[in-house]
Amino acid sequence: MAMRLVVTETEAPRGLRLVGELDLSTTRELARFLDPKLVEGGDVTLDVSSLTFMDSTGLQLLIRSAITLSGRGRVIVKSPANLVRSILDLAIRTDKIDSLVIED
Numbered sequence: 651m652a653m654r655l656v657v658t659e660t661e662a663p664r665g666l667r668l669v670g671e672l673d674l675s676t677t678r679e680l681a682r683f684l685d686p687k688l689v690e691g692g693d694v695t696l697d698v699s700s701l702t703f704m705d706s707t708g709l710q711l712l713i714r715s716a717i718t719l720s721g722r723g724r725v726i727v728k729s730p731a732n733l734v735r736s737i738l739d740l741a742i743r744t745d746k747i748d749s750l751v752i753e754d
Contacts, residue, residue, distance in 0.1 A: 657683045665695030665726070672701055672708030681711060688715055691722035699729035709741050716750035724749045 655676035656669040666683055670676070687694045694715070698704075716725040730738055730752060738752055 655679050659683070660695065660697060663695040663726070664692065665697065667697040667700070669700040671703040672698075672711075673703065673705040674707045677707050677711045680708075684711075684715055688718045691719065693723045693726055694719070695726040695728055697728045698734055699731065701731065701734050704734045704737055709737055712738075712750060713741065713747060716747050720747075720749045724751050726751045726753055728753045 654671045654673075657680055658667045658669075659665075660667050665687070666680070668680065672680060684694070696712075712725060712727065719725060727738060727750070735752070742750065742752070
């Protein structure tokens with residue numbers, strides 16, 4: 651079975667590019683790449699322009715990551731498509747997290 655989420659490292663900006671779906675079955679794969687960057691601190695950019703779906707577990711991982719970086723950096727979610735954008739907007743309006751940033 652093909653991987654439903656492909657994660658690749660990016661250098662400039664430092665971060666990860668996500669392709670596919672971020673949900674209960676794929677959050678562990680993202681965490682494997684993301685957690686070491688959270689330990690280092692500094693901004694981490696997630697290019698989600700090719701992310702076609704994200705559920706609440708994916709959102710929880712982004713929020714947890716941003717809280718982990720609080721005061722040491724930010725999680726920058728770049729170029730979310732409509733579905734992912736609406737989930738992020740709803741969550742950010744509900745629970746303001748300064749270290750979680752959305753960039754178009």
